[in-house]
Amino acid sequence: MSLVVPVILGSVRRDRNGLRAARYVTKALEARGHEVPLVDPADLGLPLLDRMYKEYPKGEAPAVLEGLAATLRRADAFVIVSAEYNHSIPPALSNTLDHFLEEYFWRPSAIVCYSAGRYGGVRAAMQLRAMLAELGTPSIPSLLPIPEVHKTLDEAGAPQQPWLDRSAGRFLDELAWYAEALRDRRRSGTPY
Known part of the structure; x- marks a missing residue:
């Protein structure tokens, strides 16, 4: 079943390796038939948070926020x-x-999550779990850590290690299960 799954990239650094991971997961989701918009803060150029999207009077938010809000509202995960x-x-x-x-x-x-070292960014992932739950988008139990990202993925996002596709397959299966289940429940209403 086709899903809308925005991939939200977290880095704006000039020589960021996150694009490798974003390209990889985008291709893997698209290969499953999903719509996968990339949300890249380097392209968006959002200002530092002064006012949340919801704090603008209706129709007065900057165009970049209106466009991103529309993308997020369409998302299944x-x-x-x-x-x-x-x-x-x-x-x-x-x-x-x-x-x-x-x-x-x-x-x-x-x-x-990813890093240049062996931990694959999992320390940030643990903090992200708390943040995402507070935002109302709790994370699935599994993570997809990518250690030594510069060796594990090439610049186009092609895997250079055979274990990655196996791990990503299970990870994306789990995400699809949760996304489909919650989409079905949203259709019949939410608590508020």
Whole structure:
């Protein structure tokens, strides 16, 4: 069953490796027949959070926020692609996520984390779990950590290690299960 799954990238650094991971997961989701818009904070150029989207009078939010809100509202699930900055969430990712709230409600999220080292960004993923739950898009139990991302994926997002496709397959199966289940429940109403 086709889903709409925005991939939200977390880094704006010039030489970021996150694009490799975002390209990989985007291709993997598209190969399953899903619609996968890429939400790239480097392209969006969002200001530092001063006012959330919902705090603007109707029709007065900046066009970039209106467009992103429309994308998020169409979503069945979200994939967050995050590096680990100082054992924490990248500031560009936090800023992108924090502009919205209700647009995430009742939809699952999944965390793809990466790093240049062996831990694959899992320390940031643990903090992301709490943040995503608070935003109303709780993360699925599994993670997809990508250690040594510069060796595991090439610049186009093609895997260079055979284990990655196996791990990603199980991870995306789990995300689809949660996304379909919550989509069905949203259709019959939500608690508020």
